[in-house]
Structures are given as structure tokens and as C-alpha cells.
Amino acid sequence: MSHSLLAKWQGIQRVVVVGLGVTGLSVVRYLQKLPCELSIKVIDTRAKPPGVESLDASIEVHTGSWQLDWLLESDLIVTNPGIALATPETQQALANNIPVIGDIELFAWAANAPVVAITGSNGKSTVTDLTGVLAKSAGLTVGVGGNIGVPALELLADDVDLYVLELSSFQLETTSSLKLAAAAYLNLSEDHMDRYQGMEDYAEAKQRIFLHADKAIVNRAEPETFPKNDIPVVSFGFDEQDFGLVWLEAQEYLSKQGQPIVAVEDLKLVGRHNIANSLVALALLDSVDVELASVIPALKTYSGLTHRCQLVVDNDGIKWINDSKATNVASTLAALSGLQLTGCLHLLVGGVGKGADFSELAPVLQSLNVQLHCFGQDGDLFVPLHSSALRWETMEQAIKSFHHKLKAGDLVMLSPACASFDQFKNFMDRGDEFTRLAQHYTKFSS
Template identity: 70%
Template sequence: MSNAQASHWQGIQQVVVVGLGITGLSVVKHLQALPYNLTIKVIDTRTTPPGLDELDDSIATHIGSWQAQWLLEADLIVTNPGIALATAEIQAALAKDIPVVGDIELFAWAVNAPVVAITGSNGKSTVTDLTGVLAKAAGINVGVGGNIGVPALELLQQDCELYVLELSSFQLETTSSLELVAAAYLNLSEDHMDRYPGGMADYGLAKQRIFKHAQTAIVNRDDKATYPESAVNPNIDTISFGFDDVEFGLIQMIDSSKEKSCEFLAKNGQALLAVDELSLVGRHNLSNALVALALLDCVGVTLKDTFSVLKAYAGLTHRCQLVADNGGVKWINDSKATNVASTLAALSGLQLDGCLHLLVGGVGKGADFSDLAPVLATLNVQLHCFGQDGDQFMPLHPSALRWDNIDQAIAAIAPSLKSGDAVMLSPACASFDQYRNFMARGDAFTQLALHYAKL
């Protein structure tokens, strides 16, 4: 460990970890592996927190409530991102100038390789995963995690050449020294308002923290809230992405192999890859691809080395995931779309040569689905409504058909499918009327897709 890293631990002996689970356990294991004589205690207000049985006898625990005295005696508090800094017990510690950090801050103190990170209200998991996949394709030993998959501190055990982190606003609240080669801020929309008393201003400010020690900001040309505020980092470079021909964007040009004008992903007006060669579905995923390319460009990756893998990348499971393509018929699993906004994103800019068979329904949670109607009116669509609240979708489009479940709908759809058509599950509803969770619903759709695609 370098002198700079060791300096963070000067004067720290008593450390209290607040919150167990996957992240909390990664924190405890990281602390135990450090070359310091730390006294580690764990507080979890849950009566049976996950991971409790994995702690050894050297760790003192307080379970089922707060232990305020431990907090006030600590030299350092490491809190789970699910615990708001506004919590009274945390505020009492902050009032005594006891530092409160999260696992990402501990990662920042220890990391020895370049890091890029992604935040935003929507799309950050796909961008994080895709960036990691493309970096690996370029021959880089890459670690991918944070708010997705593997906790950041566990990634340090892999001794990577590059780290790609997804960071939530909750994680950024307790992060102050993370140095990034590039930081991508995808978008800002209303979310987590119960966590932020100041509303969107507080939420946006938390996400701005990703830029504090970043060399380059990657920002959304269509969302000015994603641009770094000068007070956060006045010297940061900025690269933008969007759907016009500026910086990382889109251009129209003649594809000589197809003898027609095609849309291309582009950098500074220079074509990179034809959009119609991508397996990714949905206009929003073009943005995601552009951001991943911009991040890799910032760390010196030769972009052409990633193109073959980018073409084949079909997305994260249950998020506009292409699960079958047989005879020109695409089957798309977007079971993660459990609300109207997610389904609208999946439909935005969707381009098909044939008919879209859209499966919607489940438990609507009192939502208003009327915003889907004007979008559906612009599409060549057959609407298939199922589940507990399927009736609420019936007035949205004249093509709407009512089914009891997904199995029944797909059995009816399959015989009429032809090249250019697509079958998409993007239900705009929760799944628990008929499935354990959205993953089980998506898995069921995928199995049906694979079965009918073979017929």
C-alpha cells in the first residue's frame, strides 16, 4: 500500500460498519485485510440481516436497532448506500465531525488502476456492462461492478488494468475522493424523491459528485442537467453524446456494401459502425453504445477492436434483450419494464420492417397507462394484453387483444409471424399476479421465444 493510500488511515482505529448484505460484507472483509490494527464493529437495524453468519467472532455486532454510542465513539463510519445520511443517528455522528463514508470511498483509497464510472437515472447498468464487455474484447483485464454485480471492493482482489463502476446517487453521497479517467452522467429524471427533501435539486447534486475528481465528463447533449457544474470541477474536460452528428453521435451516409443511405454511430462526424448491424434494440440503446465507446476512447482503447463484439451484444437480461432472432423475427425480453416510463423508453425510436407484437399487462399498481396511446398510434403494432390489469390496456389501441397469460398470447401470435416482425415483452406492470418477480416472467418469455423460434 502506497504512502498516499496509508494516509487515509492515519488516526483511525475504531471503525463501525452500518448495514450488512453483500456490500457490508465486502467492507468488513476489506477492512480485515488491511495492514492496520483496526477494531471493527457492525450495526444492522434488521433482526436477521443477510451475511450475519459469515462474520467471524472478532467482529462485534449490534443487530435489530441502532447503537448510537458505537457511532459516537467511532473514528470512521462506513455506511451502506441504502441508509440515508439524513438518518438521525448518522447526523449525530456527523455533528461530532466523525467521517462517514461508503464502500466506494474505501475503493478510492485503495485502487491502483484507471477507473471510469457511470451514473444517471436510467440506462447506467447497460452502459456499465457494455463498457466492460467491450474493454474485455479489446484485450483489457477489466473489473466491472459497483451498483451492479460485484461490490467495488471485491473487484480489487482481481488486480485489474481498468475498473468500470456503476454508481448510484446513494453511493456518490458518501464518496469524495474517487479519481476517474472519465465519468459519464447519462440523464436525470425524477426518482428517489423520498430520499431527497430538496427534490430534484438535491438528487441532481448528489449525481454531480461523480465529476469531483474526474478528468473528463461524458454528458448528454439533450439533458443539460448532466453537464458538470463549475463549482464541482471547474477544470474538467467535456465530451458529449447525442443523436446529431456532434462528437459522439449519429450520421447518415451511403453504405457502399448496401448501396443505400444508412445511419452510423460516429465520432466527430466520422462513421464508426452501422446502426443496423447492432443486435441492441431500441433508440435509447444507441445512446448507451455511444457512451460506452466514449468511455473507452478516454482510456485509449482502439474502438475498431470492439466493433465485432458490439455488433453481437444483445443487452442485459430482461432489459430490451434480444433473446431469439430466427427467420428475421426478433423476440425481445424487456420484462424489467415494470412501469410506463420503461415501456416508453423501449418503444422510443423502435424501427421494424414488419409488425410489432407488444405484450403488456400484469399488476398496474394504480398507474395511468394513457401515455402509451400516442406512441402506439405511430407504430405498426398488435397489442396483446394479459394478466390482472390487462383490461386497462385495451382502450389504448384498436388492435388490442385480451389474453389470460403470456403463454396463451404467444401461442396465438406465433403462426402468423413473418420476417421483419418482432415480439416484445415490455409489460409496463409488475409481475407478481402470475410470477415470482420480473426475472421469472422474463425467463418464461425467453423459453417460449426459444421454443417458437425453432418451429
Template identity: 60%
Template sequence: MDRWQNINHVVVVGLGITGLSVVNHLRRLHPDVTIRVMDSRSAPPGADQLAESIELHTGSFEKQWLMQADLIVCNPGIALATPEIKQAMDKGIAVVGDIELFAWANDKPVIAITGSNGKSTVTDLTGEMAKAAGVRVGVGGNIGVPALDLLNQDADLYVLELSSFQLETTQSLKTKVSTFLNLSEDHMDRYQGMEDYACAKRRIFLHAEQVLVNREEKETYPTQGQHAVSTFGFDDKEFGMQKRDGQIWLMDHQKPIISVDDLRLVGKHNWSNALVACALLKLAGVDYRLALTCLRRYTGLSHRCQVVAEHGGVKWVNDSKATNVASTLAALSGLSLAGKLYLLVGGVGKGADFSELAQPLSTLDVQLCCFGRDGEAFMELHPSASYADSMDTILAQITPKLKDGDMVMLSPACASFDQFANFMARGVHFTQQAQRYSTQVS
């Protein structure tokens, strides 16, 4: 079936990196189609990169264009409930997203990954391990390279991170294996509740050959269709974990994969991410054992529980992206150290309640190091807590105390804009300081 047989006029709604990828894809594969672009922003990013022959409307949605379209390609950030989009849909005009266009054009196997947390790390790690196993792989989607731009690469496998927003407009994506990692409250301004949000994410299973779900979260299971279902979790079933001779091992159906002591990834949630990457590759027909060296060396995405320095038996971990309590709780989950944890917290608290951190902190050998505008709000959480005006002051104070087995972790549970431009700038600064101070550890 030629999906493009009666499509002559396409309207791309929303520019930016995704919109540009759609325009370039259409011009490359469907040069006879008339393309119009609209964006509600008055100066949308990417406007200067559009060909002069393509009409661009900015500052609002041009209703007449929408009603004249044969196909509307909507940016994921634009809800289908937007009145102008809904009116076009009610008229019978097809509304899709960039992932649906990818599905129409792609003939290679796909690993698709969604979830409220961890999907970027799983996507990146799965791609890195596939490369290490000798597979030509394209990695992108909601992370890094837009899916349509991946089609320009000479790949034999695609690994895609997909958001619920992208999945709303996707109905034809065939995958070798799809996974829904977990579900936690998010985007409630767009959805009618948690079930509505989960339903959008479960669209990742529509045409999946294999399905990987979280044993501990039934919301991640497909609710319709016939699927070959595999599961992962923290117990020792299927893809799981098991304690052997004092060490925790990632397990593949009772067969050990790797000890978590051999991973550079930090935290129980990251052990799960590593396990999922192995499971996805196996289900897609890739031998993950060819990539265990890659797994051992993998340090994570920038600013997400990333080991940025290691010297004298001390690890320095940049988790600057932890801008809320939930993210810091995830970083602390399952943390096991031979020595002391020096945890740096603080910044702009956004009115958050930090009390949830008290319980996990009580189980750790920790020095709580508080800084920044709202740093003093952490002081009651642990008897070890101390306050300093800046991260630099803290690092200068603690470095002489560091010993083999200790860890210095920046996981602030706060926004950064009291002292830094954004969480990336905060993470870069911590990394630079960590690499400087780590050499002073005896």
C-alpha cells in the first residue's frame, strides 16, 4: 500500500529540530509534495534553516492551512486536544508525528524504549552495547538525533527512545522488541490521569514482536493483543538480580551476566538499566555477551549518576540532573559503599518537601553537604549535615578527609539557577572540580 498516493499537501506543525527533520525527510523522499510549516512561536528555532520555497507561518496556528491539508505532521509538544488540531481531525484529516513517518519509511529492526524514568540511559547504553557487539546501529528519537534523520545512516538496527507525546501520534511502528520501563506521575497537565498517561505509553506495544515489561509494575504490561512477554525486576526471576558469594549479579534466567561490583554505573536504578539493555539486545537477537567490556566501562549519560573522576579508591559522581527529590531518591536507592558517602545537596528548592530523603540517608554512612540558596532546608535531615555557601567551599573542605571506598556525589534535589545557568553548567563545574581535587586524594 502506497500511503502517499493521495497526499499532495502536508502541513508541519511545530518547527525546531524535530520539525526540521520532518521537512528534510519529506523533501528528500517526497519532493512532489507541497510543504507548509506553522509554529505558534513568533521566532521558532530552525526558521533560518528552512528553504525559501517553503511557506512559514508564525505566531499562531493558520486554520485555513490545516483544513486544506491532506496530512498534518504534529510536533510531539503539541497536544492533539489543541482546538485547531482537533477540528482538523474531526474533518477526517490524518494527524501523525515524526515517528509515524519513520515507521512508514523504515524496513530495519527497531528496539523501542519508553518509561517515566531511565529511558535515555537505557537507550544510550543499548546502542553502545550493540555497536560493541558489531552491529551497525542508529540511536535517537526523543534523545539526540531525530528518528527521521537516522534513516540517513547506514544502520542495520535502530534503537529509539520514545516519549508518550510521540507515541500518541504513532500507530504503525513495527518493533523487534518494545519496553515500558516504569510509570510515575508526570505530564498531568496533558493527560486526564495516570491511566490516560499509561495508555499513551502502551502504544509502544501495538506492533511489537517481543515485549519487555517491569515485573513490579503491572501498568507497564500490554493490555491488548498477543505478545511474547518477557519481564525484568530486582528479584531472581527471568531477567533479574541475585546475590551470590556476597555480590549482587545481574541474571539472565538463572545464568549470571555480570556482578554489579564490575559496573561503573552507580545506584540500583542503574543496575536495572544495565539489565534491561542486556535483555533488549538478547530479545532482538544480539549477543550482549560480546559487549560486556563496553558495559563495564559505561559511565552513564552526562549529569545522570555519571562517574566523572576516580582516584585513590574514591569515586566522584555527577548527578546534577537530579533537580527534584524523586531523582535524588533514585540515586540513593541500593547504593552500597565500602566507605562514606559525601552527598552534595541544595540550590533552588522550588518549595519542595525534602523530608522523604531522611529515611534513605539514615541507612547510609553519609556526610550531608548542603549549599546554595535553599541548602539550609536540608540541615534537619541528618545529624551529619553541614552548610557552606558554595559547592567549591564544600569540595575544598572534604577532600583532605577522603579515603579509599568513599564517594563524592552531587545529587542536589534542587534547581541550579541560584548559582549556575542550568543543571548542565552545574554538572560541568562539579566535573571540573572533581577532576582537579581527585588527584589530591592520597
């Protein structure tokens, strides 16, 4: 344990971990590995919390309710990001001057390599994953996680060159000393209003990412993403400033300060939102002195996170896009925004609509060369949205009907705007089935 980390733990003996699951278990495992004598207790208000069976007998556990005495007797509380700081029991501990932190703060105490982090209402998982992939392609040893994939504490290692973290507003609430080489704030839209008092409260939590950042990466189109503190700012957007777009010989390029980096048409990622995501990843890597030319091959081949506008087949100019993660209207609208179409879009929609109003899709569909394929339990709700709409029982029936007619420039996209549990286990199962069908019928057609 380093001297600086040892100093952080000075005087701390009794630690209470609040909330289990993946994050809570990572906290317990981390605490048990520390070379200092700690009494560790766990509270989870669920009767049978996930992961409780993994705890060893040395750890006292209280489930099914709060155990206020444990909180008030502790030296430190490490709380799960899913538990609001406004919870009365947490507030009582804070009123008694007992520190309440999260796993990201513990990570901040221990991390010895540079850290970049990403927050925002939408797109942060893709940016985090892409940044990690590109950094690895440049030869760095990279730890990627946080709110995506691996918990931050499980990334800690002596041989890591760079950490890339996705951070939610919930995680940022309990983080106060995280030093970042660069912090990206992608966008802000209404979310988690059941947790926050309003948009201002939610935005304030996101702003915490800039507390100890050396540089801010912000969205030129959204002033709300700019830091309130005085740190250097690099912006991204769809004009020629900072990280943006330029036209050269009738081609659009991602650029840095007007200098072209890579042609948009060379990217496998689909949609304007993914162009923005690519710009952010480049800006983050540039902030930690990664040579951008070295990551271009990996950027060209990156096809996205599984089930999120993921290119799964590109055959003879016909692209198949798995966006099964689009379980609501807003997600499907984002997927359709700025599609570069030279042929026909075969759009697969439907499933369990959860009472949603799908009428917002109609004007967007009118602007596209689209053939709408509606399937599943609530497929009927999509039929009135476009004159091309065809009704099918299953996704496979739809694909079977058109796969042999596809031509170069056509795009087949599953972006269902619905939940999946009428016909599938979950959205991943639905996306996997789409990918299987794409590969099968592509092979069948060629």
C-alpha cells in the first residue's frame, strides 16, 4: 500500500458496505485485500440480495431492512450508486459526520495511472468502449469499466497505462477526489427524475466529473456540458472547430482543428450520434498524448457495442445493423438520426410496447426511403406510421420475405422501440437472433 493510500485509511477500522450486487461485491473483495485491519459489515434492504451467498463467514450481513446502529457506529460507509444520498438513513450518518463514499472514490484513492472518464445522458457506454479499444490498439495496457462492464475496483493493477471509466450521475454523487487527465460530458437530457429534484439537480451531479479534471471534453451544441470551474476546454461537434468535421474533395472527414483525420464513409459505425462518439474518443486519447494516426485502423473497423447500432454483417454493400437495445421510442429515433442511406432501409420494429406512443416516429419515417416491418405482440401499433408497413408475426418471417431482394446500398436495421419479452428472453437474446438470421440469410443469398 502506497503512503498516500495508507494516509487515506488512517483512523478507519469499521466499514459498512451498503448494497450488494456486482458493485457491492467488488467493494467487499477490495476491502478484504487491503493490508490493514478492517471490520467489514454489509447492509442490503433486499431480503435476498444478489451475491450474498458469495460473502465469507467473517463478514456480518444484515438483509431485509436498514441497520441504523451499524451505520452510526462506522468510520466509513461505502454505498451502492443505486442508493440515493437523500435516503434518510444515509442523511442521518452524514449528519453524524460519518463519510459516505462510493466505489469510484475508493478507486480514486488507489489509482496510479492516468484516468479519463465519460458521463452524459446518452452514448457514454459506446464512447467508453471505443476509447478503450482505440487505446489498446495504440499499444497501451488499458482498464475499461465503471458503470459499464467491470467494476472500477476490479480494474486496479500495477501494469495499467490508462484507465477509461464510464461514470453515471449516481456514481459522481459520492466521488470527490477523482483526478482525471480528461473528463468528457457528452450531453444532458431528462432522466432519473425519480431520483433528482429536477434537471438542475441532475445536471449538478454530472458537473462533479470536472472537480479535479485537467481538461474538459464538451459538446459545442450543449452549453450545459461546459464546466463551471476554470479548466481547459476542448469541444466536439459537427463544424470545423476543435474536434469536428471538414469536407475535402467531396468527402466528409472527422477532423482536429480543421485537419482531416479519417473519412466518415470509412467508419463501420452507423448514425450521426456515433460520429460524435468517435470525435469524443479521439479527443480523449489526444488529451493523454496518444498519437491519433496510430488508432485510425481500429476506428475504421470498430462496429459498436453489441446490440447498440452494431454492424453485424456487411456483405456486397448491404449492411445489417443490430440495435436491439432500442427498447423505447427515443432510442429508435437516435438510431434513425442522420442515417447515410443510398438504398432502402428495411426497419424491423415491434415487441412489447409498454403503453408507449409511437407517433413520434412517423415524421422521421416519412423522410426516409424505408420499408417498415412490424412484428411481435404490439406490431399493429406501428402499421399506421408509414404507408410501406407490413405486418409479420415474427422477425424471421419479415427477413425471409425480403432478404433475396436486397441490393447494394440497402440497410437492414433491427431497432424495435419495444421490449422483447413477448418472443425473447431479453433484448440480448433478440439481438443475437437477429445476428444469426443476418448471417444465415446473407449466406443463403450469396
